Amino acid sequence: MRVAVDILDGGLAHVTLRRGEAGNAIDLEMARGLLDAARTCERESVRAVLLTGEGRSFCVGGDLREFSALSGEALEKHLIAVTDALHDALRTFAAIDAPMVAAVQGAVAGAGIGLAVAADVTLAAENASFTAAYTGIGYSPDAGVSWFLPRLVGPKRALDLLLTNRRIAAAEAAAMGLVSRVAAPDQLAAEARQTAEALRRGPTTAFGATRRLVAAGLTADLGGHLDREARALATTAASDAGREGVTAFLGKRPPDFTRISARP
Template sequence: MRSDPTRVGVEIDDDGLARVTLRRGEAGNAIDLDMARGLLDAARSCAQEGVRAVLLTGEGKSFCVGGDLREFSRLSGETLEKHLTAVTDALHDALRTFAEGDAPVVAAVQGAVAGAGIGLAAAADVTLAAADASFTAAYTGIGYAPDAGVSWFLPRLVGPKRALDLLLTNRRVAAAEAEAIGLVSRVVAPDRLAAEAARTAEALRRGPTTAFGVTRRLVAAGLTSDLGPHLDQEAHALAAAAASDAGREGVAAFLGKRAPDFQHLSFRT
């Protein structure tokens, strides 16, 4: 089933930058079934177009306050379980699709970030937070368990002990602390968030997309692999990257004392 395009906006320009926008600002961009499907449609569109970079933002005062509890509260029992399974299936497939691509994802977060919103922010490769943003796990506060990869990302970003603190106590984490513990990449002034996120995404769009994809996967694999096999993976990846068009262009630019031009290389699959 296709989603309502008004829930999640997707704009892909001719140069390969995708802008994915959560469009339920009046509801804090709470994730209902249609928004989850919209995110999956957006991720698939990015994969099909072979984009170079993704910029993920949320309209309104808050980036994403998590699941749509008003929608969930109207259901009960087996009906609720089936509904939440459909929501998480779509949302998790979206996260997988973004993760499996080469294009780096930049997230710009503001206001309240809770529940699955933390998952979206944590899943991005570069996460910029407005200085007035705040983060709350929220799940156990309402008797829920984590989704959106939160129980996978948090321990890797902030450590298992701190992750459990956040997940069990649901304490509010201000942007400055989020940066200090590694939950976000950096904090910027609220009036600079949009511009800085766009600048970051544009810089990544101009980069070597395939090398970015290999690097993303190496970092993810390195969190669970043994050193020996991982060193072998790095060696193979480096050799392939060096022999690629991007690798040859990068070295030629370095030796020629000029900026590399990766943009002329094909990025569409």
């Protein structure tokens, strides 16, 4: 099994890439495993998702050994099958309310960057390094990399990374906004789990509304976006989580969102 998904107590989904011996390179089986994992998270209405990769590297991108065994029309059909599954997984993770935390270490390349930055909070170990890699082998980007990078680091920096394939360390990735923060390698797993647990205890429906507002706001006009904010605020305020949050605040106690279903 290339991808494991464990639904832990309280609704935290731990999704693990399990090809550590191959740098968690994405082949067709892994792409389909990610889609199955995303659909499991959707079906189970989880409260938060933690994405990790086994071994020394988070994900080195596509499985070039698998791809190199094919050519011509067969290769095109195969890559379409891989990207269809991978992209459907990204769409599914983006559509659910549960926020995602990614913990990345070692080499993060190609589609691995797409998986890393698709998370709402991305923690990188100090030993992590990032390289787009696509054009270095004559490929163009997938996994949302050409969509995410310009929005995170700006078009000039995105093109620098995509065209030159220069490798950047975790500190530079954090400075340019590619990742949220950097952790010591021996603290990465614990810090990522702590972050995911904190989100698991939060107001899931409000998180979902916030994620959608931020995504929509990147391309929306101000007037239309203000209308969307107003509608989302009214909906979340009237929800069970909204009522619990205000009641807890006025009662000077911590809110308990975990007793409220993650389903809207």
